[in-house]
Amino acid sequence: MGGAVAASGTLLVAWLSPIAAQVVLPPMPPANPPWSALDVFDPLPFARQWERATGDGTPPEDTPVKNRQHPGYEPVGGRLGAWMLHPSLTVGSVYDSNVFASNLVQNSDLALRVQPTLRADTLWSKHALSLQGDLRSVRHQRYSGLDYTDASFRGRARIDISHASVILANFRVARLNEAVGSLSSPAGAVEPTPYDLYSGGAAYRHQFNRFTASIGTRIESFNFGTTRAQDGSIIDQSTRDGQVYVGHGRLDYAVSPKLGLFSALEVNKRDIRGTPTVPLGSNGYWALSGVNLELSRLITGEIGVGYAEQRFDAATLPPISGPSYRAMLTWSPTRMIDVFMKAERIVTQASDTDASGIRADAIQLGIDYEFRRNVVLSLSGTYEKDRFIGRDRVDTVYSSLAEARYLLNRTYSLSLQHRYIQRNSNIPAFSYDKHEVGIDVTARF
Numbered sequence: 001m002g003g004a005v006a007a008s009g010t011l012l013v014a015w016l017s018p019i020a021a022q023v024v025l026p027p028m029p030p031a032n033p034p035w036s037a038l039d040v041f042d043p044l045p046f047a048r049q050w051e052r053a054t055g056d057g058t059p060p061e062d063t064p065v066k067n068r069q070h071p072g073y074e075p076v077g078g079r080l081g082a083w084m085l086h087p088s089l090t091v092g093s094v095y096d097s098n099v100f101a102s103n104l105v106q107n108s109d110l111a112l113r114v115q116p117t118l119r120a121d122t123l124w125s126k127h128a129l130s131l132q133g134d135l136r137s138v139r140h141q142r143y144s145g146l147d148y149t150d151a152s153f154r155g156r157a158r159i160d161i162s163h164a165s166v167i168l169a170n171f172r173v174a175r176l177n178e179a180v181g182s183l184s185s186p187a188g189a190v191e192p193t194p195y196d197l198y199s200g201g202a203a204y205r206h207q208f209n210r211f212t213a214s215i216g217t218r219i220e221s222f223n224f225g226t227t228r229a230q231d232g233s234i235i236d237q238s239t240r241d242g243q244v245y246v247g248h249g250r251l252d253y254a255v256s257p258k259l260g261l262f263s264a265l266e267v268n269k270r271d272i273r274g275t276p277t278v279p280l281g282s283n284g285y286w287a288l289s290g291v292n293l294e295l296s297r298l299i300t301g302e303i304g305v306g307y308a309e310q311r312f313d314a315a316t317l318p319p320i321s322g323p324s325y326r327a328m329l330t331w332s333p334t335r336m337i338d339v340f341m342k343a344e345r346i347v348t349q350a351s352d353t354d355a356s357g358i359r360a361d362a363i364q365l366g367i368d369y370e371f372r373r374n375v376v377l378s379l380s381g382t383y384e385k386d387r388f389i390g391r392d393r394v395d396t397v398y399s400s401l402a403e404a405r406y407l408l409n410r411t412y413s414l415s416l417q418h419r420y421i422q423r424n425s426n427i428p429a430f431s432y433d434k435h436e437v438g439i440d441v442t443a444r445f
Contacts, residue, residue, distance in 0.1 A: 062297070064330070065338040065368040065376060073374055073407045075444040083120050090115040092415075092440030099146055100190055100230075101181020101423075103431040109146070113138045113440075128158040145228065148177040148192045164207045168216070171200040181423075181432060186227060186235050193237055194225040203248075212252040220244040239280065242272035252292075262304070263289040274314070282357075284310030284347065286324060301329035310347045310357055317390045320347050320357045336370040340380075357389040366401075374407035395425040415440045 063069075077086045091114050098106040117134040136150040152174035159167040177192035178185050185193060203216025222244075224237035250264040267285045274280035290304030309321035324345045331339045343363040366380025384397040399421045406414045417440075422433035 062335070065336065065370050066378065068370065068376075070373045073410060076410055078445070079123070080120075082123050084123055086119040086121070086444070088117045088119075088442060088444040090117075090440050090442040092438055094417075094436055094438035096434060096436050098432060098434035099140070099143060099180070101432045101434065103428060106434075107143070109140050109142045111138050111140045111146075113438075126160050129155065130157075131155045145191045146180065148194070149175075150177060151175045166205050167202065168205065169200075169202040173198055181434075186237060187429070188229045189227045189235055190230050191228045193227040193235075195237070195240075196223040197221070201246075210254045212254075213250070215249045216247070218246040218248070220246075239274050240272060242270065242281070245269045245271070258294045258296075260292045261290075262292060262302075263287075264304070278316070279313040281313040282310050284308065284320075286347075288324065288326060290326075297332060299329060299331050301327070303327045303329070308345070308347050312357060317357060320359055320389050322359070338368045340364075340366050340368070359387045359389060361385045376405045378403045378405070393425060393427050393430070395423055395430060397424075398422045411443055411445065413442045413444070415442070 075086055075088075077084050079085070091112075093110060093112050095108065095110050097108045099109045100107055113136065115134060115136045117132065119130065119132040122129045131153075132155070133153045134151075138146075138148055140146045152172065154170070154172040154174075156170040157168070159169070161167060174197045175194065176197055177194050179192060180189055197220065199218065199220040201216060201218030203214050205212065205214040220243065222241060224240045226237060227235045229235055246266060246268045248264070248266040250262060252260055252262045254260045265285065265287045267283075269283045270281055272280035272282075286306070286308045288304035288306035290302065290306075292302040294300045304327070305323065305325045307322070308324035309319060311319040324347075325343065326345075327341065327343045329341045331341075333339070341364070343361075345359065345361045347357060347359055362382060362384040364380055364382040366378065369377045371377050378401070380401045382397070382399045384395075384399075386395040386397070388394070399419065401417065401419050403415060403417045408414065415438075417436070417438045419436040419438075420433070421436075423431055425431045
């Protein structure tokens with residue numbers, strides 16, 4: 001404990017000296033935004049209805065290690081009428097060895113990050129509504145051009161029509177920033193790219209006998225701002241403005257309480273502005289079929305294979321099509337260890353028109369270990385390969401994440417993280433590597 005506190009003090013004091021980093025990249029970049037995945041039908045083994053009593057009556061030792069809450073360490077929250085409020089505040093700092101994701105000159109920096117969050121959940125006996133608002137402010141000590149503030153307000157709802165039928169809905173309004181060096185960040189950018197995101201969706205799910213069927217739709221709207229290049233020029237990203245329309249359906253069949261089969265289809269239309277001569281719009285689909293399983297309590301998850309295709313409006317961009325897959329498995333050899341594997345192939349689109357479409361394959365392996373009831377150690381590694389269709393560019397990405405989380409009590413927790421990212425491209429300008437070391441203190445009320 002003393003060493004952790006000392007490390008926190010060292011980082012915070014260093015930030016105040018004359019010398020933080022860009023947004024911390026996770027080992028596997030988030031599926032969104034913008035449209036770097038199709039968000040295909042979140043896996044719901046055996047038609048569990050969106051967190052309906054997922055923890056009720058379940059001993060802590062039978063829940064995932066990563067978010068397990070033992071008595072005495074769960075957040076208390078506060079009740080306001082029919083609502084339960086869960087406010088939290090995270091303050092920390094992060095050191096980045098290569099804030100501009102450069103393969104030539106690596107500039108390091110230290111950042112202070114502050115993230116307040118407020119979540120509100122209903123206590124209704126029927127239906128459910130959850131709302132969450134959060135801010136994320138990152139301030140750098142040396143390179144103030146990398147400073148940014150993200151703001152987001154989201155909600156999701158469950159409307160119980162009957163015991164077998166439910167309507168699920170969600171929305172999000174956000175002002176976000178795209179990190180320098182990320183896959184879709186414009187080439188040469190030395191500042192985050194701001195954009196507004198508006199999204200919403202709804203789905204109807206019905207269970208009959210051993211079958212569960214769902215059908216739904218989603219829309220996402222993006223409005224990009226400008227960023228700055230190394231020579232000081234302005235990079236206008238308004239050509240990426242537009243909407244993504246998605247329709248999806250899924251059918252599950254429970255062979256037994258431990259084994260299920262599913263088939264799912266998602267179609268999309270990407271109405272992106274582009275330029276008068278080079279449109280960025282496209283349309284496509286993603287189809288998967290597979291199994292979700294629970295072998296005793298040792299192995300749980302879902303495996304699917306199928307086919308994906310994306311056709312672009314620009315005549316110069318060839319279509320992307322081919323086999324697709326997704327696997328999410330967790331192996332729990334003991335109640336204190338979760339070993340997980342995630343693998344996926346997605347079709348996405350880069351920011352530059354000449355980069356066109358991207359077919360990305362990624363696999364992630366990791367382990368969560370409950371060292372003590374209030375100490376969780378996590379380690380993961382990711383391999384990703386990005387093939388740029390219509391351009392002679394192939395990138396491989398290796399990344400790792402090590403994290404230790406220490407719950408002091410119901411209110412306070414401490415987290416230490418180390419991330420390493422290495423992107424190797426056959427076009428040297430896109431290659432880079434970086435280390436990120438962070439510490440966060442979180443207060444949950």
